[in-house]
Amino acid sequence: MCYMKQLIDPSRAFNIAPRVTKSCKEEPKLPSSSKWVANPGYQFQGPAMVTKGGVSSLESCEVACLSTVGCAAVSYTRYSQTCVLHSVANNYYPVWSKAVDLSAVAAVPYNYKVCYGNYDVPHTGDVNNFQGSFQDCAKCMANGNANAFAWYLGPTGAYAQPTNPLGTCYCKKINGDVPVPPPMPRNNGGTIFCQA
Secondary structure, three states, X not given: OOOOOOOOOOOOOOOOXXXXXXXXXXXXXXXXXXXXXEEEOEEEEOOXXXXXXXXXXXXXXXXXXXXXXXXXXXXXXXXXXXXXEEOOOOEEEEOOOOOOOOOEEEEEEOOOOXXXXXXXXXXXOEEEEEEEOOHHHHHHHOOOOOXXXXXXXXXXXXXXXXXXXXXXXXXXXXXXXXXXXXXXXXXXXXXXXXXX
C-alpha cells in the first residue's frame, strides 16, 4: 500500500538511506495479459521456491512469481506481508485467525476462458475425477471429453486441513458458459472452477 504525500517544507527532503518507505511509482504492475484466480482465506501446499517478506500487495506477489522461472502459484498474507512462491499448487488449506485479519489468499495464473475462486457448479456435467495439483487438472481437457474442471482440496481432517497431499480434479463437460458467481463471500470450500 502506498500513500501520495506532498512535502510542504522543501528543506525537509526525503532521505533515501535507509530505505523504509516506498514511492508509489515503485509498485510493480501485472501485465494486462496476465490472468490470475484468487482464493481468499486459503494458502497453497506445494514446494516453496522462495518466501519473500515486505511484499505490500497480492499483485506485487504475482509479479514476483511471473518474473521467477518455474513459479506456478503464490500464497500471500497481507497481515505479515509475506509472499510464498510455489513451483506447483499441490493442494490448499484454510487459513484464519480469531485475533487479526490475516487477509491470506492463494492465487494461481491460468490460461482458460474463465476461472473463479471459491466457486463450483456441483453435480453438473461431471465426467470423471482424479487426485492432482491445480496444474494437473489441465489433463481434464486433453481428450476432449471435458471442457471444465473444479479443483477441491478433498477430504479434510482436524481444523479443515486436507488429508491428501494432492487436491481432486473434477472434470466436467459444461454446455454453454457457467453463470457468473455471486459476490464474495461464497461457501464452496475454496473450490477453484475453470472453463476452457
